[in-house]
Amino acid sequence: MGGGVGLVLGLIAVVFVHHPTAQTVRVVGDSTGWTVPQGGAAFYSDWASKNYFTIGDYLTFNFESNMHNVLKVPKESFDACNTYNAIGSLVTTGPTTVKLDTVGVHYFICTIDSHCVQGQKLSVTVTVSTSTPGGAMPPSSNIAQPPPHIDACARTPAILSFSSPLNCDGSSVALTASSTVLMAIHYVTLSAIVISLLF
Known part of the structure; x- marks a missing residue:
């Protein structure tokens, strides 16, 4: 279980650090x-x-x-x-x-x-x-x-x-696209993954 949470947290870090190029x-x-x-x-x-x-x-x-x-x-x-x-x-x-x-x-x-x-x-x-x-x-x-x-x-x-x-x-x-919308999509997706791994 701890490895799965670490993997998910790593994915979250990658998503939030990644900035697409124009x-x-x-x-x-x-x-x-x-x-x-x-x-x-x-x-x-x-x-x-x-x-x-x-x-x-x-x-x-x-x-x-x-x-x-x-x-x-x-x-x-x-x-x-x-x-x-x-x-x-x-x-x-x-x-x-x-x-x-x-x-x-x-x-x-x-x-x-x-x-x-x-x-x-x-x-x-x-x-x-x-x-x-x-x-x-x-x-x-x-x-x-x-x-x-x-x-x-x-x-x-x-x-x-x-x-x-x-x-x-x-x-x-x-x-350009709204960074708020993109971050919200990432957040919801990753939250669903975390919840499915924990429960």
């Missing part, structure tokens, strides 16, 4: 979307520099199907605007959402005509930490955050489909 959906180019930018390659470079990307974040590329596309490529292909050694498949149906699931620099291009040469290409650096682009750490939070979703004001992505908040203007929203 996952953010970022709409590439915000309201401009994924298109040939008027400012050339500097447009997407500037957009990326104003954001920070961590493992588990998502990029949504808003574009009209068959007018643009998205292809993940290595740095050499990104620099040369070619499709050699592409990573994954070409996505021609927009909008589309991709998950950033590894640390490092990720490169994306549009392969239609000269779109990439005209600046329709994006590189983002994905880190493990949640530091901001300027290096400052964002305020800490005890708020648990659910997986990202896209709401009805956004078009349905081609690769992944979600259903919670993005601003209708295309800007990113940090997704």
Whole structure:
């Protein structure tokens, strides 16, 4: 019996110490979307520099199907605007959402005509930490955050489909849930386990 109570208390400690990491959906180019930018390659470079990307974040590329596309490529292909050694498949149906699931620099291009040469290409650096682009750490939070979703004001992505908040203007929203509700659920569940072990 003592071992069972110790196990339950250990589980309680793990639940209360665990803090889920935020996952953010970022709409590439915000309201401009994924298109040939008027400012050339500097447009997407500037957009990326104003954001920070961590493992588990998502990029949504808003574009009209068959007018643009998205292809993940290595740095050499990104620099040369070619499709050699592409990573994954070409996505021609927009909008589309991709998950950033590894640390490092990720490169994306549009392969239609000269779109990439005209600046329709994006590189983002994905880190493990949640530091901001300027290096400052964002305020800490005890708020648990659910997986990202896209709401009805956004078009349905081609690769992944979600259903919670993005601003209708295309800007990113940090997704949050009430930590009080989550803690209450954990408390009730663990209480039921403890009671069942003791009686």
